[in-house]
Amino acid sequence: MSVTFADIEAAAARLKGHAVETPLIESPALNERLGRRVLLKPETLQRVGAFKFRGAYNRLVQLTADERARGVVAFSSGNHAQGVALAAKLLGMPAVIVMPRDAPAIKVEATKGYGAEVLLYDRLTESREAIAARISEERGAIVVPAFDDPHIVAGQGTLGLELVRQAQAAGAKLGAVLAPVSGGGLVSGVALAVKALSPDTAVVGVEPEAFDDARKSLQKGEIVVQKATGRSMCDALESPFVGEITFPIMRRTLADIALVSDAEVAEAMRYAFRMLKLVVEPGGSVGLAALLAGKVAAGGDAPVAVVLSGGNVDPDLYARVLRGEI
Amino acid sequence: MSVTFADIEAAAARLKGHAVETPLIESPALNERLGRRVLLKPETLQRVGAFKFRGAYNRLVQLTADERARGVVAFSSGNHAQGVALAAKLLGMPAVIVMPRDAPAIKVEATKGYGAEVLLYDRLTESREAIAARISEERGAIVVPAFDDPHIVAGQGTLGLELVRQAQAAGAKLGAVLAPVSGGGLVSGVALAVKALSPDTAVVGVEPEAFDDARKSLQKGEIVVQKATGRSMCDALESPFVGEITFPIMRRTLADIALVSDAEVAEAMRYAFRMLKLVVEPGGSVGLAALLAGKVAAGGDAPVAVVLSGGNVDPDLYARVLRGEI
Numbered sequence: 001m002s003v004t005f006a007d008i009e010a011a012a013a014r015l016k017g018h019a020v021e022t023p024l025i026e027s028p029a030l031n032e033r034l035g036r037r038v039l040l041k042p043e044t045l046q047r048v049g050a051f052k053f054r055g056a057y058n059r060l061v062q063l064t065a066d067e068r069a070r071g072v073v074a075f076s077s078g079n080h081a082q083g084v085a086l087a088a089k090l091l092g093m094p095a096v097i098v099m100p101r102d103a104p105a106i107k108v109e110a111t112k113g114y115g116a117e118v119l120l121y122d123r124l125t126e127s128r129e130a131i132a133a134r135i136s137e138e139r140g141a142i143v144v145p146a147f148d149d150p151h152i153v154a155g156q157g158t159l160g161l162e163l164v165r166q167a168q169a170a171g172a173k174l175g176a177v178l179a180p181v182s183g184g185g186l187v188s189g190v191a192l193a194v195k196a197l198s199p200d201t202a203v204v205g206v207e208p209e210a211f212d213d214a215r216k217s218l219q220k221g222e223i224v225v226q227k228a229t230g231r232s233m234c235d236a237l238e239s240p241f242v243g244e245i246t247f248p249i250m251r252r253t254l255a256d257i258a259l260v261s262d263a264e265v266a267e268a269m270r271y272a273f274r275m276l277k278l279v280v281e282p283g284g285s286v287g288l289a290a291l292l293a294g295k296v297a298a299g300g301d302a303p304v305a306v307v308l309s310g311g312n313v314d315p316d317l318y319a320r321v322l323r324g325e326i
Numbered sequence: 327m328s329v330t331f332a333d334i335e336a337a338a339a340r341l342k343g344h345a346v347e348t349p350l351i352e353s354p355a356l357n358e359r360l361g362r363r364v365l366l367k368p369e370t371l372q373r374v375g376a377f378k379f380r381g382a383y384n385r386l387v388q389l390t391a392d393e394r395a396r397g398v399v400a401f402s403s404g405n406h407a408q409g410v411a412l413a414a415k416l417l418g419m420p421a422v423i424v425m426p427r428d429a430p431a432i433k434v435e436a437t438k439g440y441g442a443e444v445l446l447y448d449r450l451t452e453s454r455e456a457i458a459a460r461i462s463e464e465r466g467a468i469v470v471p472a473f474d475d476p477h478i479v480a481g482q483g484t485l486g487l488e489l490v491r492q493a494q495a496a497g498a499k500l501g502a503v504l505a506p507v508s509g510g511g512l513v514s515g516v517a518l519a520v521k522a523l524s525p526d527t528a529v530v531g532v533e534p535e536a537f538d539d540a541r542k543s544l545q546k547g548e549i550v551v552q553k554a555t556g557r558s559m560c561d562a563l564e565s566p567f568v569g570e571i572t573f574p575i576m577r578r579t580l581a582d583i584a585l586v587s588d589a590e591v592a593e594a595m596r597y598a599f600r601m602l603k604l605v606v607e608p609g610g611s612v613g614l615a616a617l618l619a620g621k622v623a624a625g626g627d628a629p630v631a632v633v634l635s636g637g638n639v640d641p642d643l644y645a646r647v648l649r650g651e652i
Contacts, residue, residue, distance in 0.1 A: 045351055273605055
């Protein structure tokens with residue numbers, strides 16, 4: 001059940017013409033501020049506004065005709081939801097998505113907009129796993145995990161493949177690559193690709209201070225489950241544990257995990273608005289936040305690439321961040 | 327004093343390594359909505375957050391050593407101001423910028439941030455031309471016009487050069503290109519490049535309903551000066567007349583001029599936020615606004631390219647637009 005670089009290359013071939021090859025962009029002002037080249041991979045420009053389409057499509061396109069007829073079910077706070085919903089629509093199969101009642105409205109509406117059936121649940125009193133299992137049993141629908149699945153990891157890895165090749169084309173020898181961590185699907189896929197193509201590049205995961213289970217897990221050498229004590233403004237990064245498939249890859253490939261506070265995330269979102277003109281959601285901003293807060297030593301002053309993993313943020317929250325209320 | 331395609335190619339060579347080659351991006355969701363391929367040229371990602379850096383740098387880099395020592399003076403509501411200020415900083419010359427007191431704060435601050443001396447004037451009671459002329463006389467500073475200058479037009483034209491080549495690389499045979507119109511520097515430069523490389527592509531200018539002097543001028547065959555009756559939310563597009571240099575180019579090259587309302591501009595800004603994850607200022611959104619409002623027939627269902635010319639919008643105004651108050 002592990003994932004290889006060949007799996008990522010195969011996923012890239014499947015995604016060609018379906019996913020957006022997002023550009024790698026550079027801001028002279030940001031370079032000057034950081035004293036090193038910073039290459040941004042705005043997956044905000046991906047279909048559904050987040051990298052999640054890559055893994056979802058790579059998973060769903062490999063289902064058999066019989067499986068497609070039965071449809072899929074997934075649970076997600078929003079970006080995986082949209083990725084699965086759109087991939088299912090494109091591939092002509094029904095999708096049921098189980099989402100928390102407090103998920104960002106923009107994510108719930110978009111998921112419905114792609115034609116999926118959305119079931120809302122209460123984050124505190126109900127089990128999303130149980131709801132998904134019931135749907136799966138009743139309808140025979142295939143459960144599509146958000147991160148702990150080799151096809152999902154390989155799909156997200158296509159982002160890393162593009163990133164390294166685009167950086168090479170831009171003449172940048174990457175010292176480090178930063179990617180957000182929740183369940184580890186993105187960071188493990190990206191790290192596999194980066195380590196295959198550019199072994200000397202350090203891959204650093206970034207997670208919210210309030211959800212630092214990945215860092216604790218790497219320190220302890222086993223998966224540590226986060227106690228549900230607090231919330232982060234990064235709704236996309238609230239997985240309380242990393243996966244059985246993603247964790248071994250992370251152990252093998254990650255140089256470090258940096259932590260960022262909500263205040264640092266909000267500051268990064270404002271910087272992206274003001275200086276980069278990019279709309280980035282809280283969870284998508286953690287890499288930029290870590291850089292701006294001076295929390296990334298990896299790679300020294302060599303070029304660093306940052307994955308801006310998604311841009312699905314409610315207008316109300318965004319307006320509050322812009323006004324400095326967060 | 328006319329401008330040729332060779333001037334644009336020469337400008338592109340001067341800008342290489344100094345201006346950002348902004349990507350040409352595509353949103354499957356937007357394509358689906360419009361029923362045609364839409365290629366977006368986000369000059370929001372350009373230095374200073376707007377295309378204006380191109381023309382300003384192309385003008386300033388050609389000044390003699392003696393002229394550089396005397397410095398430059400410009401008047402602008404904001405984007406040309408920033409373009410001149412940054413180009414002057416990079417080239418090591420002093421810059422004085424005359425800006426209206428009601429210019430967006432984000433533009434005034436950025437201009438100061440690039441080291442320029444900013445003089446604020448009252449739009450209703452003072453003449454910015456007179457203030458600039460006085461500075462020029464007192465200090466010997468070179469006046470850098472915002473649009474009516476062949477080097478400025480050639481610089482802005484580099485955007486069109488990139489756009490057509492990027493569209494060709496993406497396999498898109500462009501039916502039309504849309505660009506905002508204020509004084510006509512951008513649209514005339516872009517049109518010269520487009521017509522040289524792709525003669526069958528229609529170039530359409532877009533301007534705010536309240537500042538439709540370019541359309542009236544083209545209809546009448548002479549430059550019509552806009553009476554200062556109203557305001558548009560597009561602070562970047564409030565020039566009351568097109569230029570002596572830009573107008574003949576516009577007459578020769580433009581297929582049409584479309585008009586958009588403030589409500590259509592606000593809707594386009596929200597669409598760019600929600601679906602494209604791009605921060606676009608009001609004046610930068612007019613092309614997208616015209617498309618979304620169904621006001622562009624040019625090119626039929628052939629691919630259309632849209633210049634998103636700038637992203638310098640105050641957070642307060644942006645928040646109001648997101649909340650639907652405008």
